[in-house]
Amino acid sequence: MEKLRSKLMILLIIPVFAMFAFYFTFSEVINAEQEEQTFVTHTGSVVKTSGVVLDPVYQVSEVEFDPYKYLREFNYGRVSTLENGQTLREFTIIAEDDRVQEISPGVFYNVWTYNGTVPGPTLRATEGDLLKINFINKGSKEHTMHFHGIHPADMDGVFEIVGGNGGRFTYEFEAGPVGVHPYHCHVMPLEEHISHGLYGVFIVDPKEGRPAADEMVMVLNGFDTDFDTENNFYAANTIPFYYQHHPIQINKDELIRVYVVNMVEFDPINNLHLHGNLFKYYPTGTDLVPSFYTDMITLSQTERGIMEFSYDFPGKYLFHAHKVEFSEKGWIGIFLVKDNENT
Ligand SMILES: [Cu+2]
Numbered sequence: 001m002e003k004l005r006s007k008l009m010i011l012l013i014i015p016v017f018a019m020f021a022f023y024f025t026f027s028e029v030i031n032a033e034q035e036e037q038t039f040v041t042h043t044g045s046v047v048k049t050s051g052v053v054l055d056p057v058y059q060v061s062e063v064e065f066d067p068y069k070y071l072r073e074f075n076y077g078r079v080s081t082l083e084n085g086q087t088l089r090e091f092t093i094i095a096e097d098d099r100v101q102e103i104s105p106g107v108f109y110n111v112w113t114y115n116g117t118v119p120g121p122t123l124r125a126t127e128g129d130l131l132k133i134n135f136i137n138k139g140s141k142e143h144t145m146h147f148h149g150i151h152p153a154d155m156d157g158v159f160e161i162v163g164g165n166g167g168r169f170t171y172e173f174e175a176g177p178v179g180v181h182p183y184h185c186h187v188m189p190l191e192e193h194i195s196h197g198l199y200g201v202f203i204v205d206p207k208e209g210r211p212a213a214d215e216m217v218m219v220l221n222g223f224d225t226d227f228d229t230e231n232n233f234y235a236a237n238t239i240p241f242y243y244q245h246h247p248i249q250i251n252k253d254e255l256i257r258v259y260v261v262n263m264v265e266f267d268p269i270n271n272l273h274l275h276g277n278l279f280k281y282y283p284t285g286t287d288l289v290p291s292f293y294t295d296m297i298t299l300s301q302t303e304r305g306i307m308e309f310s311y312d313f314p315g316k317y318l319f320h321a322h323k324v325e326f327s328e329k330g331w332i333g334i335f336l337v338k339d340n341e342n343t
Helices: 002-026 067-071 190-195 324-328
Strands: 037-040 046-049 078-081 087-104 107-114 123-126 130-137 167-174 179-184 199-205 214-223 233-236 248-251 256-262 269-274 279-283 292-294 296-300 304-309 315-320 332-338
Touching: 067 214, 087 123, 123 130, 179 256, 179 304, 199 214, 199 256, 214 248, 256 296, 269 304, 292 296, 296 304
Parallel strands: 087 130, 123 199, 214 256, 248 332
Antiparallel strands: 037 046, 078 087, 087 107, 130 167, 179 199, 214 233, 256 304, 269 296, 269 315, 279 292, 279 304, 315 332
16 A cells, blocks of 8 residues: 555656656747747637747837826717717727737736727717727737627627728727627637737716716736736736826715726636725616625626725725735725815
8 A cells, every 4th residue: 555655656746847857948948938839728729929029129119008097088989960860979999919018117018909008998988879980900910899788790890800901890880788898809819819908998878877976997907928828917907006006096075986897818707805995886887776785896707897986084995806816916006085175
């Protein structure tokens, strides 16, 4: 019995030792960022990386992204009224895939962008508006825009592949349903196109509007900078730890409305915990009556909702992934609640 046990131990140790030996001998070879690599992901799909992405020498243009500006920036499009009285909102979205962004100090990453940033612009309309989205693909790869929501099949951005180097497509559909929805590229391999940054938020307001509030958008995202189909960085709005170093200033007793969308790839779930408070939660934002009163939500990929809260006491309050790995890799921030009477 003892002999059998020690034999088993040896059998277990040998492959582990062999893996370590292989890694240390061939670590140069398996540095994904140095040359083109093909990976089979945990879901079985094949992902190819360009191999030049981490090297700033190859940068074509650098992304300028300000998470503080992005937070409260809404793009309502070019607005006009049709003969039948319907509101028309026209947007122009340009996809590119040759930009480099310093996503964390010293870490440069080839981001694929809608209108030059990750996430792309927050598009906003009222239910029933006619949307015309002029999509131009200036990237080198094929891309599309796939909106979550209700629209005809040929506006779904899945089978209508838009070629690179100037390919065009106009998405035309009525905004709906009310809520907060993601849009993202739907070209295969999907993990690659999404995790490089081709996503954004699409808000559909109810015709009667929502109560006045300090509104903001948080896209929960991550970056796999070594192409092993695991994220190395996590964030709310792209830059790890940004809102911890630059707290989001809000007023005591003021209604805060956060449109939150989870776009993290590779990890099955993400979550959000708010400190010192609870919030009303509207899953997908489709109902005007909240479903929960909680301080914690769990979100699968592209799952999203609207949070509403106000703070009774001034001070600093954390919000972060309660999945500690994610918060320690950047998905954490602070609300700085200002006391109006004293400021
Ligand atoms: Cu794409």
